[in-house]
Amino acid sequence: MIDKQATKRKNLISLIAVLAFLALVLALDQIIKPTSRMYMLLTVLQKGSVYALAAVSMNLLNGFTGLFSLGHAGFMLIGAYTYAIFSIPSDARDTVYQYFDAAVRISFPELLGNALGGFGTALGVLISVLLAGLVAAVFAYLIGLPVLRLKSDYLAIATLGFAEIIRAIFQWKKLGPVTNGSNLLKNFARCSTFKLELGGTTLSLSTFVPVLIATVCIAVIVLLVNSTYGRAFKAIRDDEVAAEAMGINLARHKMLSFCTSCFFAGVSGASMAMVLSIAQANNFKSAMTYEILLMVVLGGIGSISGSVIGAMLFISASEWWLRGLDSGTFLGINAPDVFRNGFRLVVFSIIIMIVVLFFRKGIMGDRELPEVLGNLLRRHASKPAVKEAQGNE
Amino acid sequence: MSEKKNVLRLDNITMQFGGVVAVDDLSMEVNEGEIVALIGPNGAGKTTAFNAITGVYEPTNGMVSFLGAPVVRNHPQGKMKKQYKGSNAEKFASDPVLNPTPDKLTALGMARTFQNIRLWKTQSVFDNVLIAKHMLRTSNFFSATFRGNRAEEEKQREEVLELLKIVGLEDVQHELATSLPYGKQRRLEIARALATKPKLLMLDEPAAGMNPQETDELTAFIGRIRSEFNMTILLIEHHMDLVMDISDRIYVIDFGKLIANGTPEVIQNDQRVIDAYLGVEDDA
Amino acid sequence: MNLWNTVLPYILSGISVGGQYALIAVGYTMVYGILRLINFAHGDVFMVAGLMMVYFAAAMPLYAAIPLMILLTVLLGFTIERVAYKPLRTAPRMSVMISAIGVSYLLQNLALYITGGLNKNYPEIPWISDKITVFGATTTRVTVITPFLTVVLVFALVFLINNTKIGMAMRAVSKDFETAELMGIRINNVISATFVIGTFLAAVGSLLFFSNYPGIVPTSGAMPGLKAFVAAVFGGIGSIPGAVVGAFIIGISESLIKGLDTILLTRGLIAEQMDFSTFSDAVTFVLLIVILVFKPTGLFGEKTTDKV
Numbered sequence: 001m002i003d004k005q006a007t008k009r010k011n012l013i014s015l016i017a018v019l020a021f022l023a024l025v026l027a028l029d030q031i032i033k034p035t036s037r038m039y040m041l042l043t044v045l046q047k048g049s050v051y052a053l054a055a056v057s058m059n060l061l062n063g064f065t066g067l068f069s070l071g072h073a074g075f076m077l078i079g080a081y082t083y084a085i086f087s088i089p090s091d092a093r094d095t096v097y098q099y100f101d102a103a104v105r106i107s108f109p110e111l112l113g114n115a116l117g118g119f120g121t122a123l124g125v126l127i128s129v130l131l132a133g134l135v136a137a138v139f140a141y142l143i144g145l146p147v148l149r150l151k152s153d154y155l156a157i158a159t160l161g162f163a164e165i166i167r168a169i170f171q172w173k174k175l176g177p178v179t180n181g182s183n184l185l186k187n188f189a190r191c192s193t194f195k196l197e198l199g200g201t202t203l204s205l206s207t208f209v210p211v212l213i214a215t216v217c218i219a220v221i222v223l224l225v226n227s228t229y230g231r232a233f234k235a236i237r238d239d240e241v242a243a244e245a246m247g248i249n250l251a252r253h254k255m256l257s258f259c260t261s262c263f264f265a266g267v268s269g270a271s272m273a274m275v276l277s278i279a280q281a282n283n284f285k286s287a288m289t290y291e292i293l294l295m296v297v298l299g300g301i302g303s304i305s306g307s308v309i310g311a312m313l314f315i316s317a318s319e320w321w322l323r324g325l326d327s328g329t330f331l332g333i334n335a336p337d338v339f340r341n342g343f344r345l346v347v348f349s350i351i352i353m354i355v356v357l358f359f360r361k362g363i364m365g366d367r368e369l370p371e372v373l374g375n376l377l378r379r380h381a382s383k384p385a386v387k388e389a390q391g392n393e
Numbered sequence: 394m395s396e397k398k399n400v401l402r403l404d405n406i407t408m409q410f411g412g413v414v415a416v417d418d419l420s421m422e423v424n425e426g427e428i429v430a431l432i433g434p435n436g437a438g439k440t441t442a443f444n445a446i447t448g449v450y451e452p453t454n455g456m457v458s459f460l461g462a463p464v465v466r467n468h469p470q471g472k473m474k475k476q477y478k479g480s481n482a483e484k485f486a487s488d489p490v491l492n493p494t495p496d497k498l499t500a501l502g503m504a505r506t507f508q509n510i511r512l513w514k515t516q517s518v519f520d521n522v523l524i525a526k527h528m529l530r531t532s533n534f535f536s537a538t539f540r541g542n543r544a545e546e547e548k549q550r551e552e553v554l555e556l557l558k559i560v561g562l563e564d565v566q567h568e569l570a571t572s573l574p575y576g577k578q579r580r581l582e583i584a585r586a587l588a589t590k591p592k593l594l595m596l597d598e599p600a601a602g603m604n605p606q607e608t609d610e611l612t613a614f615i616g617r618i619r620s621e622f623n624m625t626i627l628l629i630e631h632h633m634d635l636v637m638d639i640s641d642r643i644y645v646i647d648f649g650k651l652i653a654n655g656t657p658e659v660i661q662n663d664q665r666v667i668d669a670y671l672g673v674e675d676d677a
Numbered sequence: 678m679n680l681w682n683t684v685l686p687y688i689l690s691g692i693s694v695g696g697q698y699a700l701i702a703v704g705y706t707m708v709y710g711i712l713r714l715i716n717f718a719h720g721d722v723f724m725v726a727g728l729m730m731v732y733f734a735a736a737m738p739l740y741a742a743i744p745l746m747i748l749l750t751v752l753l754g755f756t757i758e759r760v761a762y763k764p765l766r767t768a769p770r771m772s773v774m775i776s777a778i779g780v781s782y783l784l785q786n787l788a789l790y791i792t793g794g795l796n797k798n799y800p801e802i803p804w805i806s807d808k809i810t811v812f813g814a815t816t817t818r819v820t821v822i823t824p825f826l827t828v829v830l831v832f833a834l835v836f837l838i839n840n841t842k843i844g845m846a847m848r849a850v851s852k853d854f855e856t857a858e859l860m861g862i863r864i865n866n867v868i869s870a871t872f873v874i875g876t877f878l879a880a881v882g883s884l885l886f887f888s889n890y891p892g893i894v895p896t897s898g899a900m901p902g903l904k905a906f907v908a909a910v911f912g913g914i915g916s917i918p919g920a921v922v923g924a925f926i927i928g929i930s931e932s933l934i935k936g937l938d939t940i941l942l943t944r945g946l947i948a949e950q951m952d953f954s955t956f957s958d959a960v961t962f963v964l965l966i967v968i969l970v971f972k973p974t975g976l977f978g979e980k981t982t983d984k985v
Contacts, residue, residue, distance in 0.1 A: 068771055146970040152770060153715050157910060158969050160903070161962030168959035173952040220538065227537040228527050228546065231516075235524045238513035245447065245507075247499035247528030247589055256534055286899070287785075290778050297775050302515075342790030349783035356779045357764055360772055366515065 014370060018215060022208070029207045040320045042207045046191065048315040049214035050272045055295040055307040056218050057264035062293070063302040063366075064225055065257040066237030067148070068156045070289050074163025075262040077284035078139055079132035079269025081170060081179060084279040086128045087188035096180065096187050103177035109189040118197065125189050129213065129270045136266025137259045139166070144258045148251065160286055170281040184280035191274045210271045217264050222304055224260065233257050294352050299362050306364030313363075318348055398425040399461060400593050400625045401446070401503075406455035407479035408438070408445050408649075415441040417649040418480050419455075423593065423627050428619060430628045430640040434669055438649040439629045440508060443597050447505050448495040454479055456488075459501055460592065466491040500528060504591035506582040508598040508629075512570040518581055519566040522553045525588035553588065559621060560584040560614075576607045580614060587618070593625050594618070600632040612638050637661065645669065683943050685812055687936035688929060693820040693889070695928020696827035700882030701905035702912075702920040703831065704875025710851040710915035711871050714773050718757055718780035720902010722876055725784055726750040726883035727799065727893045728792065734800035742800075747880045754876025755869055763865065781899075788895035796892040806888050819888045824925075826885070830878060831921050838917070843870050851915060900958060904931070907965045913978025922976065927961050934960045 025045060032038050054076060061067050089110045093102045108131075109124030116123065147158040169175065171182040179185075194205035224230050232253050235243040244250050273279040291314070299310025324330035325344040333339075355362065364372065401423040408416040416438040423429045433439050445452040448465065453473055457465035468485040469477040499505075513521055526549040532542035557563040560580050565573060570581060579599055586594055599615070600608045612635050618624055619639075630636050636643060637657045645653040645660060647669040653660060660666055701723055708716045729749055733742035761780045765773045805819045838844035846867045849857040858864050886901060887893055908927045912919025933940075937953040956963075968975060 062771075068774070143966075146966065150969055150973060153713075153774065154910070154969055154973065156774070157715065157906065158966055161907065161965045164903075164962050165959040165966075168956050172955045173950075223540065224538045227540070228530055228532065228542070228549075229534055229537050231520060231524045232527045234516060235513050235527075238515055239511050241449070241495075242507065242511040242513065243524075244495045245449075245499060245505050245511075246525045246585065247496045248524075249496045250494070286903070287782075287896070290782060293775065293778060294782065301771075340790075341793060342786065345786035346783070346790045349779065349786045353761065353776075353779045353783055356772070356776045357761065360765075360768065 010370060018219070022212060022215060025211045026203070026205075026208045029204050044312070044316050044320055045207050046210050046275045047319065048312040049211045050268055050275055051292065051295060051315055052308045052311040053214040053217050053268040053271065054265060054292050055299070055311040056221055056304055057261045057268060058292050059296050059299075059301065059304060059307045060221055060225065060233075060264070061257055061261040062296060063307075064230065064237060065233040065254065066240075067254060067258065068152050069159040069258070069261075070156045070286065070293070071143070071159030071163040071262075072265050072292055073284040073286060073288040074159075074166040075136040075140060075265035076269030076272060076288070077163070077166055077170060077281055078136045079266030080273040080279040080284070081185065081269075081281070082132040082135040082266065083128045083270030084185040084188045084273050085178065086131060087125065088185070089187070089189075092187035096185060097177070098183065100176035100180060107188075121189070125194075125209075128189070129267055132270035133263040133266040136269070137263040140259045140262030141255065144255050148254045148258060160289070163284070163286060163289065167281050167284060179281070182281065184278045185273075186278045188273070188279075190277040192277060210275050213267065213271050217267055218304065218308065221260075221264065225304065229253070229256065297362055298352065298355055300364035300366060301362065302366035303362070303364035303368055305369035306362055306367075309363055309369075317351075318344065322348060399423075400425050400427075400459070401627060402458040403442075403446065404456040404458070405481045405484060406442065406445055406452050406457065407481075408441050408450060409453040409473065409477065409479060412476060412478070414478050415649050416445065416452075416646075419646065419649075419651055421644045421651070421654070423625060425625055426619075426623065427641045428615070428626045428628060428639050430630055430636045430643045431646065432630055432633075432636055432643060433646040434631065437646050437669075439631075439646065440597060441649075442646070443505075443595065443629050447503060447595065448493050448498045451492050453477065454482060454485065456485055459498070459503060463488075463491060464493060464498060464501060496528070499589055499591075502590075502592035503595060504586035504589045504593070505595040506579075506586055506597055506599060508601055510575075510578050510582055512578060512581060512585070514569070514571045516570055517567055518562055518570050518573065519553060519557065521570045521581060522556060522585050522588045523549060525585045526553065528589055556584050556588055560587075575602065576610060579603075579611065583614075583618065587622065587624075591624075593627060595627045595629075597629050598631070599628070600630060600635050603632075605634075608632055608635055611635065615639055680944065683940050684933070684936075686816070687932045687940070689811065689816060690820060691929030691932030692925060693816075693823045693928070694886075694932060695925035696823035697882050697886040697889075698901065698905045698908050698928050699827045699921045699924035700830065700878045700885070701901060702908040702924045703834065703917055704879050705906045706909040706912070706914055706917060706920040707847070707871050707875050709909065711847065711854075711868060712762065712773070713770060714762065714777060715906060716875075717774070717777040717902075718761075718784060719875065719879060720898040720900075720905070721781045721784035721788075722750060722754055722757070722898070723879045723883045723886075723902060724788060724893065724895065724898025725753060726876075726880040727887040727897065728788055728797060730884065730887070731797045731799060731893060739800070739802060743884065746884075747877060750880035750883075751873050751876050754872045754879075758869060758872040763868075785895045785899070792895065794895065796894055798892050799887040799890065802884070802888055805885075817889065819885055823885045826881070827921070830881065831917065834874065834878075835917060837874075843867065847871060904958075904961045907961050910965060910975055911968050913975030916975070916977040919975055919977035927964060930960050930964060931957050 028042065032042055054072060058072050061069050085104050087107055087109050088096055089107050090105070093105070107124070108127045109121045112120035112124035114120070143159070143162050147155060147162070150158055170179045173181045175181070191206040191209055194209050196203040196205055232243070232248050235246070235248060236250065236253060240250060295310040295314045296307050298314060299306030299308065322344040325339050325347055326341050327339065330339050399422055403419055403421045406416055406419045407414065419442055421431070431439055431442065441450065444450045446457050446465070452465065452467050454468050454477070456463050466485055466488055467490050469482050513524065516524065530537070530542070530545065532545055536542050554563065557566055560583065562577060562581060562584065565577070570578065573581060583594070583596070583599070596615070600611055603611060615626065616639055619626060628636070628640065640657055642655065643657060643660045644651060645666050652665045652669060653663045701719065704719050705716060708714055708719070726746060729746045730742065733746055757780055761776045762773055765776055805822065807818045808815060809818050809821065811821060838847055846857070846862045847870070849860070849862055850864060850867050854864070904927055905924065908923035909920040910923070911927065912921070912923030935954045935957045938950050941947045941951070
């Protein structure tokens, strides 16, 4: 019974922490202006939340179910395109589809925005985002049927190949009316245009929206991982033969995990399109999958909070903190011959290699943030008592 | 024997790998409430037979029936049709082939343990047993994720605790499964199998790697499980003491073939069994 | 123009590309056979070999540049194995694969830093870059010699594996890692030898491959590397002849897809450009998924069963 109360309290604290974080992001969104030096923080939050969701969804598959898939970029591509295609307003369509006759002539944000006003636009964006996830999940189902039977590294290479096939299909000229061929999609509902009119004041939502999407999705993944299905996934990861012998249908559960992971990969793709204001197939190369995988490894395979931390650190380091390494001066050292374009990524990949080789468990191992913080607090609380005892001697 | 209900029945099970016949025309039955042992020297084909029953392998020929209904059935097909060295190749040829995956058989009520313990190593003792309850869920993916299954989850957790108390592991329930001593890991594996509420418990060499004292404890434990749960048990073992102590009936195989069956007393005095275990000098 | 004349140039260039893939694929298949590791960095080693050639050729005569490039590439392969894979020998397979991806990331970023991301022109190598005419189709000499050189090198390798002590050790290690170790085979030497041979072939392959292309960028190695790996899987991973056959099949299919529009147009089968060439990379992966679904062990692979 004490257990139950403690769990309830923990859940409540987590909920409050998440809400406080969201409120903070909303506030930062208003305070920091694009001209400010701290604007980088918002960029990091936007991109970081996109990658955090991508990393967590990959972790669900690689870390929690033990299915080593490298097709993430492909599913994010599907999500980004689905979102973009269904969110381009009608008056922008002809400029976007310059060389083609656009086949999809529906924009959910516009359609619902016209009918219901501002709330409708938001609902339309939500529908497009969900659709992005669903289409990615449907593709995942189709590819999962043949490839999920494959063993670890064969599965990795098959999914990697699938992502490349998807990239080619989306760039095919014959599908131009839908995908705009190898040209980029733009002018759809995107973060920089998200605003909330509230009693005369205008609130900017450009950072809040992607962070909110990531937070909600990650929360759902946390719920899933801790449910009976999540436990079954972990059993499959730990010992497939034992899992099957204990009545867990491998094909069904692997498929569930794969489709769920790809659903959220699709959502993160949509979110990425929103943040970058463009969608282009050529950005979703296997290098993107590798980067996401390295974020997962950095944070710790099998830890959701680890993936979030990994993604945020990865983006902060590569976009912000290590920027000086590329532009001549870093930590006050001025050496333009060494600190030139690309040095940042070299340093960064060396750090990654060090983590991979010497800190194989990553930052969090397979633990979660509340647990680690709880331990820290407890240790901190017991320290003064120890000192006192020593003083008495 | 006929007054008792038949739980498991094997008809002419043959398992051939390439040219090697590992199990040859094995027929046996296990009745309700019995403890039946399948014994034989190392390499006799015990574990192969076990794997053919539980769906890990497809038997090359033969049929397994569970609670009176056929659950596994095969006959030599494809390449094997020419290579087949066993007998009764035609017996099941006209019947439809049944090749369920192990989880389907577990769902029907067969639960097993493994010779080389296979616990989920990153999970706690409690969770190892709880995961086995997954099979009995009524919730679906969405209701489980969004916690629409609170009552069921509560009930399952209580049942798991109950089970852990019975097998004497409730004091270590929060420990990592693999941190337990060997004997307790065995017990946990049995508890995990029991969590699926089986009608037949199948133990694959439960005493493998145990010292005499641990084996004695295990013998008592298996006896207790039988009486506590009124469980039917099929046991594979080559620890003679354990088998003779608790089995109602024993089947003995050697080189894949059934060489004797009967009560422990009969088996103990069977010359072929003694020969198989001690070896016969051919050129004496 | 008859069908043969239309198709021939594509087949020829397919055979040539296939030969280059084969040289990379052998490295993959050997490493996989022994370590069960997809060496994701292999394609990037191939790219680095190309870049080294660019820099060396500018600084010294070719007869010095080529051996130096091969030597340093081999050294790179050896070092990668010692630094990034050896410490993880007992770690789960996924960790080693991640390490390989990390090395690949590092090599690409290093190349990006050194080249500044610019396209580097590959040096003209006299004689092999010359234009010649075969069966009425104009091509470079490298196109013609690649398949022959590949076959010669692969035969030499097969000879080495079947008839030398180190070859026997390699076969033993790939059959059973632990037992081979117990039998007194120095595992680390065998693995190093495997990497040395694999990277040597990749270095030769890069010489042939990049002679056919105008330039190199840091990501130039990724796609040929992946395709070569697919070739290895296609042929049955662990099997050297399989990797070679797989590489030729993939090279030819890729080349035919590139020319499919032209072929179909000249045959009058389609009325307008269909842009099938978009799929020249994707076709490799379609072949991969098809083979994995229908014959997961590849064309020449051996079947293994898991023990319960």
